[in-house]
Amino acid sequence: MNKFYTSGQFAEKAHVSIRTIRYYDQKEILKPTVRTEGGDRRYSEQDFAKLQQILLLKYLGFSLKDIREMTIASGDTQFLLNSLQMQKRLVEERVERMKNVITAIDSTSEALEHEKKVDWSKMMDLIHLTAMDQSLSLQYKNATNISARIKLHRDYSVNKEGWFNWLFRHLNLKPGMKILELGAGSGTLWSQNLNKVPENTTVILSDISKGILLDAKKDIGSHPGFQYSVFDAQNIPFSDNTFDLVIANHMLFYCEDLTKTLKEVQRVLKPGAAFFCSTYSKEHMHEITDLVQSFDSNIVLSSVNLYERFGLDNGEKILTPFFDDIHCCKYHDAIEISEAAPIISYILSCHGNQNEVLLNHYQEFKQFVEGKVKNGFHITKDAGYFVGRK
Structure with missing residues (x-):
């Protein structure tokens, strides 16, 4: 049988005050697993795990509002x-x-x-x-x-080559090239292909987030060919005609001023050099949206349809004023999965209102997703890249 603790026992074991435990309950950050008929709180071992999360995230500087959303699934x-x-x-x-x-x-x-x-x-x-x-x-x-x-794409995709390996292969790198990746994030394109980087290649990974680039640096290690630079792609701090290749992997749709970004890319490319930029269409992962909408029509996973800003359907038209010889190459893949956890994790990672809506309905939502995927669940992937030349 599960062991339960009273508020006093729970607070003593966790080295916090009863007042703190009650406050977290009132703020719906840490609800007790059980309430007795008399209204007394009873906490479980799983509640200790969630309290650990709360206290560490609080130490790291998160607001209680952030913590409330970020610990929705901490019991799993x-x-x-x-x-x-x-x-x-x-x-x-x-x-x-x-x-x-x-x-x-x-x-x-x-x-x-x-x-x-x-x-x-x-x-x-x-x-x-x-x-x-x-x-x-x-x-x-x-x-x-x-x-x-x-994780969702890596572990459950049908195409076992993987997006990052496929894209890297299509870059067709040569020794001595000078390369810039915009919005490189955690640098996965490179950390998964380090042994394939040609000799004397210089790769500059950029991102607007210094913290994310630190993660990239840790994963790539002390490879001599890599440099890291924090800047906004709308203002690239390099001279004209600097790079043999510029890459923007699923990031152009985040640019506030896409025209300005594309002008900057064109400026820093050498004559005849290539620009690779990837994106997806409205069909990409649409089953995820359909799934959450069927649970609660108020859930919006993204306040903006990013493919409308720059997608497979309009990308060539957007690139044409800036680059020549534009063509599109699609990545053929899909996701087949019968586990709920990776899908839920993906959903909670989105930039919409899903966490706020699901705060008080997580267990119900978890059971709903488990029921939908237990016999197999297909997710469409419709992504690819455009390449153009200066």
Whole structure:
């Protein structure tokens, strides 16, 4: 039989106050597994796992609103394991930052003790360094979302070559090329193909998020050909005619000013050099949308249809003013799955209102998805890339 704890026992074991436990209940962050007929709270071992999540995320700087949404599925082992791995990476990053803080404090103290001139600009850097921890929540969300999406495609796709290997093969890289990837994210295109990168190739991975690029750097390691740069693709900080190849893998539809971005890409490409940009159509993963809509028509997985900004149907028309010899190549694939957890994880990673809607209906939603997929579930994939030349 499951062991249950009273509020007092639960609080004592968790080293928090009863007031904290009651507060989390009131805010619907941590509800007790059971309530007695008299209204007393009873907590389970699974509730301890969720409380661990809450306390660590709170330590990492998340708001209670964020925590409430991010721990929807924390009672499920696989979700908990994935979340713990992400939390570990953030804690490791915080440790590295704190080491830098200690070094800065020591050097400043030494300068003061020996009446040397203090470089106060370093202390200002220290202040900004510690303030950067506020960005951890965004980094965590991005990393968790990317992980959920990659896992679904990697583990359940029919085409076993995989998107990143397929795209890399089509890039047809040559030794000595200078390459820029815009919106490189966690660098999966490269970390999965490191042994195939030609000699003397320079690859610059860029993203608007410094935290995501740090993840890419960790995964790629000390490979001498890779550099990392944080910037917005609408303002590429490189000279004209610099690159032999520019890549934008499923990112152009996020650009606020797509025209400006494409002008920048054209500018930094060498004459005759290629621009690879991937995207998808309205048919891509449409079964996921149909699934959540059939559960609750109020759920919107994305407030914007990204394929309308830049998709397989309109991409050539958008690229034509900037590039020549444009052609499209499609990736033939689908997802076949009979497990609910990866689909739910994918759904929770979307940028819509699903987490807010599902907060108080998670178990019901989980059972609904399990029923829909138990005999097999097909998900359409309709993605590909455009390539054009300057």
